[in-house]
Amino acid sequence: MxxxxxxxxxxxxxxxxxxxxxxxxxxxxxxxxxxxxxxxxxxxxxxxxxxxxxxxxxxxxxxxxxxxxxxxxxxxxxxxxxxxxxxxxxxxxxxxxxxxxxxxxxxxxxxxxxxxxxxxxxxxxxxxxxxxxxxxxxxxxxxxxxxxxxxxxxxxxxxxxxxxxPEDRARYNAYLREVLTPHREALSEDSKERLSLNPMRILDSKDERDQALLRELRVKPMLDFLxxxxxxxxxxxxxxxxxxxxxxxxxxxxxxxxxxxxxxxxxxxxxxxxxxxxxxxxxxxxxxxxxxxxxxxxxxxxxxxxxxxxxxxxxEGIAPPEERGPDLYVVPLLEEAVAEAFYVAETLRPRLRAEYALSPKKPGKGVEEALKRGAAFVGFLGEEELRAKELTLKRLATGEQVRLPYAEVAGFLLSALS
RNA sequence: GUGAGCGUAGCUCAGCUGGUUAGAGCACCGGACUGUGGAUCCGGGGGUCGUGGGUUCAAGUCCCAUCGCUCACCCCA
Structure with missing residues (x-):
């Protein structure tokens, strides 16, 4: 804790x-x-x-x-x-x-x-x-x-x-002591202590008895002593x-x-x-x-x-904007593609915010996870992509999809996201 | 420092006057739905019931103490 x-x-x-x-x-x-x-x-x-x-x-x-x-x-x-x-x-x-x-x-x-x-x-x-x-x-x-x-x-x-x-305050504190000391017993416990320590603090006491007494005695405000x-x-x-x-x-x-x-x-x-x-x-x-x-x-x-x-x-109901998700979430479709997903994501950083799944997923699951993370794009690495050194990119907002060689991914995403 | 209220899973909470192995929802992980399901179904991990005593055949449940949290007082941002 x-x-x-x-x-x-x-x-x-x-x-x-x-x-x-x-x-x-x-x-x-x-x-x-x-x-x-x-x-x-x-x-x-x-x-x-x-x-x-x-x-x-x-x-x-x-x-x-x-x-x-x-x-x-x-x-x-x-x-x-x-x-x-x-x-x-x-x-x-x-x-x-x-x-x-x-x-x-x-x-x-x-x-x-x-x-x-x-x-x-x-x-x-x-x-x-x-x-x-x-x-x-x-x-x-x-x-x-x-x-x-x-x-x-x-x-x-x-x-x-x-x-x-300081001299005004001294005069005011003296005045408060003079006015309040005769009524000391009517004050709250806290205010009795304030009376000797710092009488001005009695003024903003939250105790109703204190406030009533102040009204009753028509205690003058500090401003009158400036x-x-x-x-x-x-x-x-x-x-x-x-x-x-x-x-x-x-x-x-x-x-x-x-x-x-x-x-x-x-x-x-x-x-x-x-x-x-x-x-x-x-x-x-x-x-x-x-x-x-x-x-x-x-x-x-x-x-x-x-x-x-x-x-x-x-x-007032004012919340901060939601945290931006990654630009790209790379999903390996097979076990052999996991390391590749890491590799592809890392080569895009730090110009792009790129994350990846650490274990193979079905495409549907991959989309789901990308959405949960608030990603703009999901990228699939399956058998075909692995062979061709390409990445299938799907824009989650629109569903449109392209397949690009690794080398073209960064350029495509940067212009798509701008 | 003072007072009041509250402590059950990561989160929100059930758990009747004490009675078998403490539950749900959400979240998380996995499976099903053969490469495009923030879905649905199935399964799973997770809890010294804040802690320590006591009463009792039996305590999450009752009593005492202690710690913690929350709110309020004092004071301040």
């Missing part, structure tokens, strides 16, 4: 994943993003510092191990910290700014698996580094939205908010999104779980994929590179989960 929360990918599911990533590649590279693949593990420090020691990811969800020299290494739980590490390591700050990077690959989190959540899952990441312009925030949102729309998804909703600058600059930044982002007619809604309660976010935060959701309805999300993280020991490098980016997008596509 594959270990908990992991799975083997093949067949239709794999094709769907590949299509999702290929679409993202097209969209992101059209915008000038360069593909950059970071290793799947890093020094643990990269995530502890980059993601934030207080986050759930770092506190309890990382696969961490020691190498033989005693260094602590971690299977990456997300992509952004590693991408910024690479930006710093390769001196990309001297490249023309901003630098747009993208990456697709596996991520690892030691959570309890459920629908849309796995211990090894796949993400597409995009990061635009080196500029504070709100245009780049809007661009990231558009690129995320477009990547998902381009694979065929319809039921998308884009949620936008701002978590403000400083002047963060406010202006958000307004700019909205302006650019509107101009491009991206259908977004302001979601004051939107809280991103990672410590490094400032100002813009966004998510894209899909209703039909279970409790984990976020397909992807992102935001701005101007302070991240300093946490990693580098100079200040502002950045904005997103990640989306390939598995979740696949679930959404499935829910």
């Amino acid at each position: 594959a270990v908990r929360g992991t799975k083997d990918l093949f067949g239709q599911e794999l094709r769907l994943h590949q299509r999702i990533v290929a679409t993202a590649r097209k969209v992101l590279e059209a915008a000038g993003a360069m593909e950059l693949l970071t290793p799947i593990f890093e020094e643990t420090q990269v995530f502890e510092k980059g993601v934030g020691a207080s986050t759930d990811i770092v506190r309890k969800e990382m696969f961490t191990f020691q190498d033989r020299g005693g260094r602590s290494l971690t299977l990456r739980p997300e992509g952004t910290a590693a991408m910024v590490r690479a930006y710093l390591e390769h001196g990309m700050k001297v490249w023309p700014q901003p630098v747009r990077l993208w990456m697709a690959g596996p991520m690892f989190r030691a959570e309890r698996p459920q629908k849309g959540r796995y211990r090894q899952f796949h993400q597409v990441n995009y990061e635009a580094l080196g500029s504070e312009s709100p245009i780049l925030d809007a661009e990231a949102i558009v690129l995320l939205y477009e990547s998902l729309k381009e694979v065929g998804l319809k039921g998308l909703s884009v949620k936008l908010s701002s978590v403000g600058d 400083g002047e600059e963060a406010r202006a930044h958000l307004n700019q982002v909205e302006k650019h999104l509107s101009r491009l007619q991206v259908p977004y809604e302001l979601e004051p309660a939107l809280v991103r779980g990672l410590d490094y976010y400032v100002r813009t935060a966004f998510e894209v959701h899909h209703a039909a994929i279970g409790a984990q309805s976020a397909l992807g999300g992102g935001g701005r993280y101007d302070g991240l590179s300093e946490l990693l020991g580098g100079p200040r490098v502002p950045g904005v980016g997103f990640a989306f989960g390939v598995e979740r997008v696949a679930l959404a596509l499935e829910a």
